Every structure is written in structure tokens, then in C-alpha cells.
Amino acid sequence: MRDRVGAEWRWVAVAAIATLILIELPFLFAYSQTLPDRVFVSIWAPHDYAQYAAAMREGASSGSWLIHDHLTGEPHDPVFMYTLYVALGKLAAALGLDFELAYHLAEVAARAVLLVAVYAFASAVLSTVHRRRLAFVLTLFTSGLAVFAVGARVVGAELGTTPAELNWPEVNTFLVLLTAPHLQLGLAFLLLAARYYLVSWTSTSVANPAVAGAMALALGLTNPFSLVTLCAVVTVHLGLMWLPSRALPRRAIWSGITILLGSAPLLAYNLLAFAADPFWSLTYGQQNVQPSPPPIQLVLGLGGLLVFTLSGLRGFLRRPTPGTWFVLVWIALSLGLMYAPLQVQRRFAFGLHPLLAVVAAVGLEPVWRWARRERRFPRSLLRPLSTLLLAQVLFGSTAILYAAAIREASDPYGRALNEASGFAAQAAAPGSGVFQSRSLKDTALWLAGTMGPNDVVLAENATGNYLAAFIPGRVFVGHWVATLDHGPKQAATRRFYRGDLQPEERRRFLAANNIRYVVYGPIERARGGSLPILTADLVRVATYADVTVYEVAPPLPIGRRAQVHGCVTPSLGERPARSECRPRTIVAAHLG
Incomplete structure (x- = not known):
């Protein structure tokens, strides 16, 4: 037995x-396929990975088992959720993984x-x-x-x-x-x-x-x-x-x-x-x-x-x-x-x-x-034919799904979308696929070392989704479930990056949503708007290749001088040290 x-x-x-x-x-x-300019995120539903990674990082940095929603800008109470990832984050931190x-x-x-x-x-x-x-x-x-x-x-x-x-x-x-x-x-x-x-x-x-x-x-x-x-x-x-x-x-x-x-x-x-x-x-x-x-x-x-x-x-x-x-x-x-x-x-x-x-x-x-039964010729031909048909009916779609996974995993630039599977839906949106740019990860790491837990970042939905996996603060929009009022926020973000807002409207929008950092990357530029100039409300603080971060300066009385931090542009893959950030003096001026 x-x-x-x-x-x-x-x-x-x-x-x-x-x-x-x-x-x-x-x-x-x-x-x-993780090339110098590409990093791997996840094969299936990479847009959901940010929730799990954020829970891991918050679990590692906190003694609590409660987590916040890093994919929406509103302040809120933490909740007991994604416990597996909180535990995994604590374990990884303890082991140095x-x-x-x-x-x-x-x-x-x-x-x-x-x-x-x-x-x-x-x-x-x-x-x-x-x-x-x-x-x-x-x-x-x-x-x-x-x-x-x-x-x-x-x-x-x-x-x-x-x-x-x-x-x-x-x-x-x-x-x-x-x-x-x-x-x-x-x-x-x-x-x-x-x-x-x-x-x-x-x-x-x-x-x-x-x-x-x-x-x-x-x-x-x-x-x-x-x-x-x-x-x-x-x-x-x-x-x-x-x-x-x-x-x-x-x-x-x-x-x-x-x-x-x-x-x-x-x-x-x-x-x-x-x-x-x-x-x-x-x-x-x-x-x-x-x-x-x-x-x-x-x-x-x-x-x-x-x-x-x-x-x-x-x-x-x-x-x-x-x-x-x-x-x-x-x-x-x-x-x-x-x-x-x-x-x-x-x-x-x-x-x-x-x-x-x-x-x-x-x-x-x-x-x-019956399919495996021995038969004499020509009935013996039934055996391979019936086996092949049975395998096709039961396992044919799985083979296609597996091939789609291999194809996505070997295509870091997303040039060949798989229309045969659900992978097409996740890869169709720019920046939301299996891979992300190295410059965006470097930007996320810079923000992770700079932001506070109550700071909010503005970026397009796909960009914000990836950033939320790293930062201690929150993104304005980043996920269709985790972002409160996702649809209106996504529309407002697109208007911002298209340049539809007047300077005064832009200032009110940033202030009303407690936004401290604004990210401009390839997806944001694709909206057609021009990059913001260095003014009293947006000051460039970091640039990684094709991604630039602007800090929202606090409003000042007209003519009042203030210091904000600007950073020299680091090379690709290099995170700026604190010494690279130096104060610069600007003068507040009318923007409307």
C-alpha cells in the first residue's frame, strides 16, 4: 500500500x-530581455502589479499590517488588505532580498x-x-x-x-x-x-x-x-x-x-x-x-x-x-x-x-x-488521428495562450501585439505592457527617495500606475479600480497634458488635488501639449533620459523671492545624489 x-x-x-x-x-x-533601457514588470495584467508591489514596500517600511491605496490622490485611512504582500515585503526586508x-x-x-x-x-x-x-x-x-x-x-x-x-x-x-x-x-x-x-x-x-x-x-x-x-x-x-x-x-x-x-x-x-x-x-x-x-x-x-x-x-x-x-x-x-x-x-x-x-x-x-486501442491497418490510422483531434480540442487553446505568453515575454518594445489573447488588451495601451522603460524606473526610485507619504504625483494613467509600485506617496490617477473617480480623473489628466488648461486653471488644478510633482514622459508628451516652462508653479527637479520631473512650488505673493530645488540632469540609469540638488532662486509672477 x-x-x-x-x-x-x-x-x-x-x-x-x-x-x-x-x-x-x-x-x-x-x-x-531586460535591456539597458527596458525592465520587466509582469506577464499577466502588469497594471495590477503596482498594487502588490506597493503593499510589499509599505509592509517593509512600516510596523503595521495595514496599507494605503497608493493609486489615488485622496488621503484615507489604511486597511487590512493584500496581507500576503505585506508579509512578503516584511520578509524581503528582513532577509535583505x-x-x-x-x-x-x-x-x-x-x-x-x-x-x-x-x-x-x-x-x-x-x-x-x-x-x-x-x-x-x-x-x-x-x-x-x-x-x-x-x-x-x-x-x-x-x-x-x-x-x-x-x-x-x-x-x-x-x-x-x-x-x-x-x-x-x-x-x-x-x-x-x-x-x-x-x-x-x-x-x-x-x-x-x-x-x-x-x-x-x-x-x-x-x-x-x-x-x-x-x-x-x-x-x-x-x-x-x-x-x-x-x-x-x-x-x-x-x-x-x-x-x-x-x-x-x-x-x-x-x-x-x-x-x-x-x-x-x-x-x-x-x-x-x-x-x-x-x-x-x-x-x-x-x-x-x-x-x-x-x-x-x-x-x-x-x-x-x-x-x-x-x-x-x-x-x-x-x-x-x-x-x-x-x-x-x-x-x-x-x-x-x-x-x-x-x-x-x-x-x-x-x-x-478507445483512442489508444490497437487496431489493424487501415483502422490503425484512427489512433493518431483521434489522439490529435482530442489534443486539439482539449489543449489547442492552451498552446496558443502559452505561445502568446512567450511572444510577449520576448518582445520588450511591444512591437508585436498578440491579438489572439488577452495579452493584447494589456499591451494595447502605451506603457502598460510587460516591460517598462529604465528611465521611468529610475524616475520612480528618485521619487521614492524624495517624496513624503502625503505627496501626490501627476502623470498619465499608465505612468502613474508604474510609479505607484515604488513611491511612499500617491499618484493622482493610475488604476481603474484603485483610483477614486478614475474616469473623470483620467479625462482631467489628459486635458492637463494636452495643454487645454490656462495657467490659472492649471494652478488651481494642481493646488486642489494636492499635487507636488508632475511627470513628463513619452506618454505625456504624446498628448500633444508642450513641456511646462520653469515658472513659479512648476520647476524641473530631475530628468532621466526621456522622463522629466517637475515640482509644484507653493504660491507666493507677487515679487516675493523663494528657493526651490533643481537637479542637474543625471545620466541614464544613475540616480542623483543629494549633493546634485541645489537651491535656485525664482521670482513669483502672474501666470494668468
């Missing part, structure tokens, strides 16, 4: 290591935990090793029918819709492996909480309820949206299993209780913080709209996996167990929450893909055996 269990987990270890290497390749490509290195190591570690969690959950539901392995592969590598959508586009046809798996990690576990550590760990803790809950139905060990509760608590610290799904599924499942005999195993009851107790504090806190707090309820509350894809996109995004799920239902229900009913209840509630009238519908899809894969493994097993 031990030998069989050991062999089973050795297979998991080999498969997990191979998967980790496969996923790491795009990141290695990206790091190899570079923050970017610490973040990437966390990505790799989170992937490893998720891979183990996927198999552990499958082992709690499926009875045979063969089905568990099929579920593992299906969970990690299947996607939908985007490969056919891309093929249709190549020949000039359009399907009229885009499959969901290329844009939403919630319905594609392979895509989760490319995302931020908290999403990977969130899915892992969700599956592990479910796994130990299910094991408690057949085991008398007190460890299972304790671990289930601990996993629920960890889930609340990484992806609290999934607590709603987990608590709902456990509650309904316990009620459903109680109905036939009016009795439940004691350990199963305790597992349910520990999950609910582990979830309750963070559920309550998040509800209060993001529904009742006057600031956070507007940014990460009302502005955080995450609609589910239309049903047709969801069906196309699941593709062949959904077909095998439906075909495997009969076999899955042949000998029902608590795990069988748990999976079916979870699928039903997940779909219900996804299309309930809630702002964050899509977040409740987390876990749906692995669940479908577990059922699909039962449906795929006989098809796989």
Missing part, C-alpha cells in the same frame, strides 16, 4: 516539476502549492489513480475553443464572440499559473479546504477539521471572494447529506464548523471595509465591477472540458459519495453566484474549472482507452 501511495506521489512530483519548468520559461525569456526577486520567488512557490492542491483535491473525490491523473492534467492544461476562433480569424471569418479562457483566469487554471501569487494561493487554499473537509467524512482524525479551518482562514487572507462560495457550498452540502438519515459524521460537522469559523472574521471585516467605509467602499467596492462572461462565452471558454463533463456525469454518479455530491453542489452554486446580481460575479467562478475537470476525467477515461 505504501509503495503504491509513494509511486502515486512520485508521479505528482515529476509532473509538478515539469509543469513548473514549463511555466517558468516565459518568465526566463522576459528576464533575458530585492523586492522584485522576492515577488518572483513567491510566484514560483505559489505555483508549486497550487499543483499539489489540484491533485490532493482530485484524490479526495476520485477513487482510482488513473482518473486522478486525468483530472490533474485536465485541470492544468485544458482550455476552450479559442483555437478555433483564432483559426477563423486567420481565414477572415469571425465567430462573433471571444471565448472566456483567454481573458479570465477564473475559468482557466492554466492562466492562473501565470497570474499573481495571491490568486494561485487563493485557488490552492480553496481546494485544500474542500479536500480536508471531504476527508473528514471518512477519517476520525481531529487534524482534518483543524486543517480545513486553517485553509479557510488562509483563503480569506489571499482571495476572500472565494469564502462566500466555500461557506455556501459547505452549508448546503451538510444540509443535503443530513436529509436521508438525519445524521452526519461528527468529524464532518466539525470540519464544517471550523471552515465557517475560519471564514467569519475576514468575511465580516471585508464586508465592513469595502461596503461601509467611505473611501474603500467607493474604490474597491463600487468601482470593482467584475461581470461574468456571457453564457455563450463561458461555454466556448470551457469547450471540450464541458463536453466530457456532461458525458461523465452518469459514471460520476454511479456510486455517489459525499465527495460526489460536494462537487455537484459546488458547480451548481458557483454557476448561480456567477450570474447573481452582484458586482463581483466573475470572482465566484474560482474553482469551477477544477471541479469540471474532476467530472470530465470520468467521461474522458473510456474515450482515451
Whole structure:
């Protein structure tokens, strides 16, 4: 028995290591492309990286576990959020690690935990090793029918819709492996909480309820949206299993209780913080709209996996167990929450893909055996053809997604946008892609050493987004969720950089928003406005290649002399020392 269990987990270890290497390749490509004038940010959703990096830096510089929103200009109270990154920042500071290195190591570690969690959950539901392995592969590598959508586009046809798996990690576990550590760990803790809950139905060990509760608590610290799904599924499942005999195993009851107790504090806190707090309820509350894809996109995004799920239902229900009913209840509630009238519908899809894969493994097993059956010629030709077709239906879109990741990672200048995937959306906006200019990073480091926590920087949305990852202060605009009133602020910023404001209007705009620094880089210049001259309200203080920083001087009575700091222009990649900044005298004058 031990030998069989050991062999089973050795297979998991080999498969997990191979998967980790496969996923790491795009990141290695990206790091190899960090040229003297380019730095790597993130492969998937680089515009979200600033939130995590800012939490790391604030965690490292503060004894508190609360963080501020660095992507909006308004002062506000800190909140208990992004705890994983706060802890990671504190750990990196204690060990003397570079923050970017610490973040990437966390990505790799989170992937490893998720891979183990996927198999552990499958082992709690499926009875045979063969089905568990099929579920593992299906969970990690299947996607939908985007490969056919891309093929249709190549020949000039359009399907009229885009499959969901290329844009939403919630319905594609392979895509989760490319995302931020908290999403990977969130899915892992969700599956592990479910796994130990299910094991408690057949085991008398007190460890299972304790671990289930601990996993629920960890889930609340990484992806609290999934607590709603987990608590709902456990509650309904316990009620459903109680109905036939009016009795439940004691350990199963305790597992349910520990999950609910582990979830309750963070559920309550998040509800209060993001529904009742006057600031956070507007940014990460009302502005955080995450609609589910239309049903047709969801069906196309699941593709062949959904077909095998439906075909495997009969076999899955042949000998029902608590795990069988748990999976079916979870699928039903997940779909219900996804299309309930809630702002964050899509977040409740987390876990749906692995669940479908577990059922699909039962449906795929006989098809796989038929495809692998030995036949005489010419029927023997069916074997390679059927295998190829099966692989194309199940894994073709994943191959396209992986190729898109490699392509983005090897294109530091963003010259080749990938229209075949969700990477196109993040690369389409100038300056918001996988790479950023070295001059902008040098500017961010200069601001990090100069700004105070209450200072505000004005820059275009993509520029501000990147700066927020480094600075102790805040940016005026930088993220569609984290920036309060993002749309109006983005429009006002564009008017400023287009030169639409008169001098007096510009002065009032800067003062009203407490802006101390104004950044002019390539994106800002692209708006068409001219660079500000050295006047009483804007004084150049730093220049890094194509990025210039201006400081907003305080208003003075007419004719009054004051000193402001100006900096000599450093060379590319060189951060100006304090001695390079020297006072300069200017005279306030009328600007209107």
C-alpha cells in the first residue's frame, strides 16, 4: 500500500516539476530581455502589479499590517488588505532580498502549492489513480475553443464572440499559473479546504477539521471572494447529506464548523471595509465591477472540458459519495453566484474549472482507452488521428495562450501585439505592457527617495500606475479600480497634458488635488501639449533620459523671492545624489 501511495506521489512530483519548468520559461525569456533601457514588470495584467508591489514596500517600511491605496490622490485611512504582500515585503526586508526577486520567488512557490492542491483535491473525490491523473492534467492544461476562433480569424471569418479562457483566469487554471501569487494561493487554499473537509467524512482524525479551518482562514487572507462560495457550498452540502438519515459524521460537522469559523472574521471585516467605509467602499467596492462572461462565452471558454463533463456525469454518479455530491453542489452554486446580481460575479467562478475537470476525467477515461486501442491497418490510422483531434480540442487553446505568453515575454518594445489573447488588451495601451522603460524606473526610485507619504504625483494613467509600485506617496490617477473617480480623473489628466488648461486653471488644478510633482514622459508628451516652462508653479527637479520631473512650488505673493530645488540632469540609469540638488532662486509672477 505504501509503495503504491509513494509511486502515486512520485508521479505528482515529476509532473509538478515539469509543469513548473514549463511555466517558468516565459518568465526566463522576459528576464533575458531586460535591456539597458527596458525592465520587466509582469506577464499577466502588469497594471495590477503596482498594487502588490506597493503593499510589499509599505509592509517593509512600516510596523503595521495595514496599507494605503497608493493609486489615488485622496488621503484615507489604511486597511487590512493584500496581507500576503505585506508579509512578503516584511520578509524581503528582513532577509535583505530585492523586492522584485522576492515577488518572483513567491510566484514560483505559489505555483508549486497550487499543483499539489489540484491533485490532493482530485484524490479526495476520485477513487482510482488513473482518473486522478486525468483530472490533474485536465485541470492544468485544458482550455476552450479559442483555437478555433483564432483559426477563423486567420481565414477572415469571425465567430462573433471571444471565448472566456483567454481573458479570465477564473475559468482557466492554466492562466492562473501565470497570474499573481495571491490568486494561485487563493485557488490552492480553496481546494485544500474542500479536500480536508471531504476527508473528514471518512477519517476520525481531529487534524482534518483543524486543517480545513486553517485553509479557510488562509483563503480569506489571499482571495476572500472565494469564502462566500466555500461557506455556501459547505452549508448546503451538510444540509443535503443530513436529509436521508438525519445524521452526519461528527468529524464532518466539525470540519464544517471550523471552515465557517475560519471564514467569519475576514468575511465580516471585508464586508465592513469595502461596503461601509467611505473611501474603500467607493474604490474597491463600487468601482470593482467584475461581470461574468456571457453564457455563450463561458461555454466556448470551457469547450471540450464541458463536453466530457456532461458525458461523465452518469459514471460520476454511479456510486455517489459525499465527495460526489460536494462537487455537484459546488458547480451548481458557483454557476448561480456567477450570474447573481452582484458586482463581483466573475470572482465566484474560482474553482469551477477544477471541479469540471474532476467530472470530465470520468467521461474522458473510456474515450482515451478507445483512442489508444490497437487496431489493424487501415483502422490503425484512427489512433493518431483521434489522439490529435482530442489534443486539439482539449489543449489547442492552451498552446496558443502559452505561445502568446512567450511572444510577449520576448518582445520588450511591444512591437508585436498578440491579438489572439488577452495579452493584447494589456499591451494595447502605451506603457502598460510587460516591460517598462529604465528611465521611468529610475524616475520612480528618485521619487521614492524624495517624496513624503502625503505627496501626490501627476502623470498619465499608465505612468502613474508604474510609479505607484515604488513611491511612499500617491499618484493622482493610475488604476481603474484603485483610483477614486478614475474616469473623470483620467479625462482631467489628459486635458492637463494636452495643454487645454490656462495657467490659472492649471494652478488651481494642481493646488486642489494636492499635487507636488508632475511627470513628463513619452506618454505625456504624446498628448500633444508642450513641456511646462520653469515658472513659479512648476520647476524641473530631475530628468532621466526621456522622463522629466517637475515640482509644484507653493504660491507666493507677487515679487516675493523663494528657493526651490533643481537637479542637474543625471545620466541614464544613475540616480542623483543629494549633493546634485541645489537651491535656485525664482521670482513669483502672474501666470494668468
